[in-house]
């Protein structure tokens with residue numbers, strides 16, 4: 001018992017040199033300020049933050065969470081998943097189903113049981129997998145379980161047969177593409193290509209009201225902080241060390257007795273669950289989930305966010321996601337068709353010139369600065385005896 | 395009555411779950427032989443890398459394996475440690491443990507440590523973390539999530555650091571060690587697991603003469619308590635440590651004996667030593 005307690009204590013200790021703690025503080029302060037300026041400032045004040053901006057920020061934070069999920073698996077374990085968009089979308093669909101059921105008889109057809117698209121398709125009763133989704137807790141369970149289970153099955157099959165590298169990446173692309181195709185079909189019962197939309201409220205709160213919007217934003221920020229700290233903690237345990245060991249020398253890890261495939265499967269499940277949570281927080285804020293979220297290009301974008309920020313740093317992935325998406329918002333406003341080219345160019349530039357991403361750049365600059373200072377202080381130390389002797393002469 | 399017994403046997407509560415059964419696998423060395431390799435065959439696309447190979451390693455001995463490039467030394471280690479499946483033959487650890495039906499992780503946990511030909515350490519981890527990961531401990535996912543080092547384990551790490559002479563480098567990243575230091579760290583990682591059998595592939599490759607001598611001392615000091623099998627090309631090194639030498643040639647054993655016997659063996663002179671008089 002006491003050993004359990006002590007291991008828990010050591011688990012929850014915040015240590016050292018990482019950038020996680022300062023980042024969490026900054027994020028929480030920004031969140032609090034933005035929320036405050038939205039709710040308490042008059043709309044004509046210069047400090048007023050519009051609800052549109054709040055929602056946009058919330059969306060960025062969801063993407064940041066998704067980038068965190070990819071960084072956990074790619075940066076720390078070297079598994080390049082090009083299918084994390086699928087887990088994100090599945091989490092989003094689970095939330096969407098709950099929001100759909102919340103509409104009740106306020107839909108266009110006024111059917112208290114069936115969502116509009118089912119009435120439109122002349123369905124007479126709810127498909128089995130829609131049952132229970134009107135309960136918030138069931139839906140939240142599904143947000144975790146569905147991506148987790150898919151990741152478990154996929155990972156178990158792939159890692160046990162020792163599929164690695166490019167082949168694994170292609171398999172994950174195939175996975176998300178297959179889901180894209182099946183969610184497009186009306187018979188799947190997820191609203192076909194229109195997806196799920198026209199949500200009214202969540203837990204009884206109006207989704208259009210400022211208060212709900214701000215609350216969703218704050219919940220997203222808190223969740224992101226929580227998952228960031230948890231991920232950092234996990235990477236500091238011996239489990240995390242084994243994960244990095246697998247990245248750098250999988251066969252060595254096997255020969256000292258670790259069943260590496262189990263480690264990879266569980267990390268993959270953890271990462272998929274984070275992606276699912278991100279999707280679930282994304283849907284009520286943007287108000288729609290459709291099969292487009294499964295498109296393979298989305299999953300590739302996530303990887304670029306992580307690469308830009310710097311993989312294997314967690315904080316870097318989050319910053320990368322926020323910056324790239326901010327650029328995307330600005331860029332598409334000016335030149336809507338050019339974004340994919342810009343993204344491609346960014347990827348090429350980062351791989352060529354910034355292999356460690358922005359975080360790597362920061363570390364490098366700091367290093368140089370430190371060296372410069374050492375140099376200076378050494379010079380000063382060299383100089384001081386001279387000065388003394390000169391004084392003596394004078 | 396016998397029906398009742400059978401029912402009882404079937405219904406035994408302690409045998410319902412496989413994880414409740416006692417899996418402690420003791421190495422049975424009642425015949426002083428630790429490793430039996432018999433009739434091993436393995437071919438890669440028709441090329442016979444191992445050809446009816448027989449090898450017996452006694453408990454506590456220090457054995458040197460020599461042979462020309464491509465003789466099958468590394469491949470033999472691959473088969474013993476579960477990395478490569480052989481076509482036919484048997485490999486037993488002690489009297490009772492069939493290694494061919496186990497995977498790498500299980501074989502490692504039985505107490506067989508292996509050093510690769512090319513030194514492989516976890517470069518992004520510190521020397522200390524490298525050793526911590528190699529500890530003999532429960533290596534499934536959940537326990538490692540909560541594992542912390544206790545004082546006995548710290549002592550063990552200190553002890554191994556002393557043995558491999560990396561005490562001062564404890565907090566250095568393994569990636570920044572010199573080639574020779576990496577080789578030692580890898581040996582240290584094997585020692586952490588307290589192995590019964592050490593398979594060491596070309597430990598002095600790329601080392602300076604002094605480093606090689608220290609490695610020789612280290613390996614000889616390990617033998618006795620542990621069993622050590624060393625593959626090496628460097629004949630000076632082999633002469634300095636070996637008691638028994640086995641010569642492999644084209645996937646099978648050509649000769650076995652003391653260094654002097656080997657050097658005077660006609661076959662060996664022809665195929666191996668003859669090349670470099």
Ligand SMILES: Nc1ncnc2c1ncn2[C@@H]1O[C@H](COP(=O)(O)OP(=O)(O)OP(=O)(O)O)[C@@H](O)[C@H]1O
Pocket residue numbers: 438443461462463464465466467468469470511
């Ligand atoms: N995976 C493989 N596929 C095909 N051929 C292989 C494979 N592994 C080894 N071989 C071949 O088997 C033969 C034995 O190789 P092995 O690595 O065991 O030699 P070795 O005795 O360790 O030589 P060295 O002294 O160069 O390390 C070589 O001819 C090699 O080309």
Ligand SMILES: [Mg+2]
Pocket residue numbers: 467468469511595
């Ligand atoms: Mg070899």
